Amino acid sequence: MKRRYFGTDGIRGKSNAHPMTPDLAMRVGIAAGTLFRRGSHRHRVVIGKDTRLSGYMLENAMVAGFTAAGVDAFVLGPIPTPAVAMLTRSLRCDIGVMISASHNPYEDNGIKLFGPDGYKLSDAIEMQIEDLIEQDIGPQLAASDDIGRAKRIDGVHDRYIEFAKRTLPRDVTLHGLRVAIDCANGAAYKVAPAVLWELGAEVVTIGNDPNGTNINKGCGSTHPEALQKKVHEVRADIGIALDGDADRVIIVDEHGTIIDGDQLMAVVAESWADDNLLKGGGIVATVMSNLGLERFLEAKGLSLARTAVGDRYVVEHMRRHNFNVGGEQSGHIVLSDYGTTGDGLVAALQILACVKRSGKTVSEVCRRFEPVPQLLRNVRFSGGKPLEDKTVRQAISDAESELASRGRLVIRPSGTEPLIRVMAEGDDRSQIERIVNDLIGVIASVPNAA
Template structure:
């Protein structure tokens, strides 16, 4: 049986895979695994529950809260909030754990359930496995006064906003910013915090109706933000995804500034201020080689991890590093957050523009993005990608040709029968040629025999 938990909680079609029954059972299982400790004074365990504005989040949140409270957990219902806000509030309230109901950048029909441990930390695999193993077992069934209570966490958003404002080194007067909230969880707090910090704010994608989250707006659809920035003559624009744990940006001319460029800007700023722990930035193997080159020239080491923000977080915790993230816009400031925070990232970008007097476009020139091409080779035996001698020889030859001006990455998909072939080079023509040649080798060498594929 396939593992229920994926790379970021349990996610799937709402009322398909993710039913009210499953949500209730997951909450009951989590109550046993995460809520077993009692406070010294005998009070009940506490959990924070938040969600993004998807319509399905309403019944899923109700099921989760019923499962927790019926298992003896006091529930603080924080309503619609970004994922990083939920993580922050778990720590701020000193709750035992928390639950975020969101499918992040996925379309509205999907939803997900993600658990956080005490302190707002993501769960390690073994704890998720323990929750999954608890499914189907007898849940905790306290009675009378031992059942949990559900209360509205009425000042949840205000606490989060105060926290965000406290991270700024100075105010943002003089800046004009366009915010695209993806009709998602940041629709209320992101415009409020930027305005409170002194910026002039233009807002798009901030009218969630439960069905329009990520629909043609947000970090996965930057077209509307680019148009709005140019139309309003803004200094730059910020795009969130549905649960606001991502941030991508657009400069004053409508050019995209991706997660790698954002990390370069912020790493250089933290190093200059002496706040970049050990002069290390943590990022995944998918980050552009241009980031590594820019950091090396500035005396900063790039620590690479497997793809996924959980692996970035693990490396940051293990080394005590202060900054990490992904090309997709997950940026983690360990001094202020336990997970990627798109609103926090946007504020820190704004602080750099305001503090230096330079445009975002100029700041983004800190790194030069090398041309990058990725081809998904389908219908192959991905298990042999790392061991096939023919594939290894072709990769080695490509790496010799590219030298220090490019790189090759072969990455088997975690969910499909395919291998991703990615090549970076000094020019797109070279990247295209080498990537196409390698994809052909992978297809020929790793082809699944027809009788097995049927």
Template sequence: MSERKLFGTDGIRGKANAYPMTAEVATALGRAVTHYFQATNPNNAKPIIIVGKDTRLSCYMLEMAFASGVCSQGGEVILTGPLPTPGVAFVTHSMRADAGVMISASHNHFEDNGIKIFDGKGNKLPDSVELELERLVLNPELMPAKFGGLLGNAERLKEVYGRYIVQVKSALGHDYDLDGMRIVLDCANGAGYKVTPMIFQELGAEVFSIGISPNGENINKNVGSLHPEAARAEVLKYRADIGICIDGDGDRVSVIDQEGTMIDGDKLIGLFAKLLLARGELKAGDTVVGTVMSNLGLELYIKSLGLNFYRTKVGDRYIIEYMRANNCILGGEPSGHIIFSRHSTTGDGSLGGLKVIEAMKYFNKSLKELVEEVELFPQFIKNVMVKNKPPLETVKAIEEATKEAERKLDGRGRVLLRYSGTEPLLRVMVEGDNAELVEAECNRLVAVVKKEIG
């Protein structure tokens, strides 16, 4: 496979108004997406492209630039305004559009931004298509210019979020509602600031919301799934049954139980596997999908249920690709990207929160009780800033340190070093049944990485 120049593990991402997240690249990408879908369907001269966004200040610039590119190549743009990533994917499929685009940098600081693209069924594009789009962006002469009546147009579709709200609500078991529940929602001042509270309120819950006042610069700032401290305080203050935190683009979830304890994403996946098995949606021998970062304890728990567990590369797109190819209905990452393929083509924080509540009601137990049986191994993950990203097997000191850690774990744990696909980071993960040893080996590896490439 050719080396990627623009796309990372989740679209294109970087500092807004610096290459590659510039208006110029966004315009070229708008042209490329339109040209690609014209070329793959010669009978469709005017592809329909859905464009959603989160609440970053730079979204205005990139939204208009991308839309201009689509129009200049003869496509039709439908602008949704702020809408979670899973909402954009769903609306793209629901409206029978040719492609959908989400402008967001997910959980990153507001100064960053990104662009991720879906096909007409709401699925993230495979590597081969992203590489073709890169080729078009970097070689614009490959896209013949349009003139006169061949140019495209744009419109802003109001109230489109209603379609998404109905879709998410329908995923809750029809024998349940949220009447009498007290729920704290943290919407990260992001794309879900409006729709997520509406979902839970319309199902009957008493909702206490934070992170619903975006100003263009406060997305993910001390709120959201990566910063659940404020939501935890609200759960205790209001004696809520549960706290649900989503991230800036609404595709991941963190959950807090009624005692203020954060629930690990892997524990949630274990809980969901048990729920779907009990409801007959999963059967013995079916596969639940995780990644190389998934905790070994989750794998053992899934297998104890009579299910199989498969690990993909990191990134929900790779989980989804495997799920689609193998007819799996549940997959996810420790970060809270959890995919219920019968309801969504991407991770969905609001949907994940609803499914936790469904499990509480189905088993008639508190969240604390439900997740206790999913016993995870001690796991330490540390991010190291790196100057460059050489293949790790070419850095002798790092390779030797990794082998030494594996020798000490003696088959009772795992070591994984991987570069972030969106940031200049190396993630160091060590897990095993001995917490003291795991922490020591993680710290030792971090020191070696810092010395060699930090």
């Protein structure tokens, strides 16, 4: 059955336009509250958000929905997504909510849901919530005596700061390191610099002055140029760029070179394997991770299991097959020994631990393999299903045959935007560029593509 509201990472859209309206947010609260209202105990939800202007509106709507369903709401304010996942478990809540559109501009917003175990909900549970959203809310509402209460919780930043600090190996401190961090004017603008400073680093912070409309604007993991400039300016040993809700990270080395999630996973996998900490015999990544990562791991006797795009699918595979390292090229790094979802700050601390223990520079530590030439381009479409067009299907088949065993082709619709993503990689850069450009042209020629 087709999903009506949820995408690859919760519900997402432009604020105050369907589906990201106060009405739907309230209905999600009622539906999720109804579904997780199990047993006779007093039920509770934690609700966090990033720094978007629309967060105030959606936060209040979700509080209304959950309390109407008979669930007590603990309101956290701006806080990273991984902190919400951690606090859902720590506070023994029945469900957790993060109001965020991650790396998207401020005009967008989204709703991510976590179960009582701190993990993102399965497709099956999201479908149940969708069904309840579209039903009459009357039977879902609590009796007058059972309406939930709402209160703002203090001290949650301190809880997360202490949690993050404990993930750094005990034999490591950050003394002697100058760290530049870009908080994307987002959810981690308070906690991330505090963690680094308390662990001993000299910290230079940018992107820590949110005003409701500047989240991810020219900053953060999707716009690392500001961090690259700052690393040069202050001669930092490392730059750390988080996204709006701090569940992903991109590193900048001492030369200002960007290091993506694939290289970071390679660093952690190699280090943990050497320390006999790596589980599953390898790591889990998505179909978008570079072929160079796969070859690097194979040379180390480690495996790379690939999933569909979305950190939720990575985590599901990790749980089923007992892996403890996984992630995405975009910088979602999931270390299940510490958390249930991507955590940009915790992943960065593991990289810093490797740097400190090795005594080498970040560029030496983090350049683990030579990436295979890879090109990703997007085609926007306004309707229809371009990938089902006969001409497009034939062009894709021809491209796959040409690449054969010398490369990979991944074509998929975005789960959060009206885009078709076309990615190809292989040892011959000119061939890859030609294949991607040809496919873009074919897809763009389909009616309703733009």
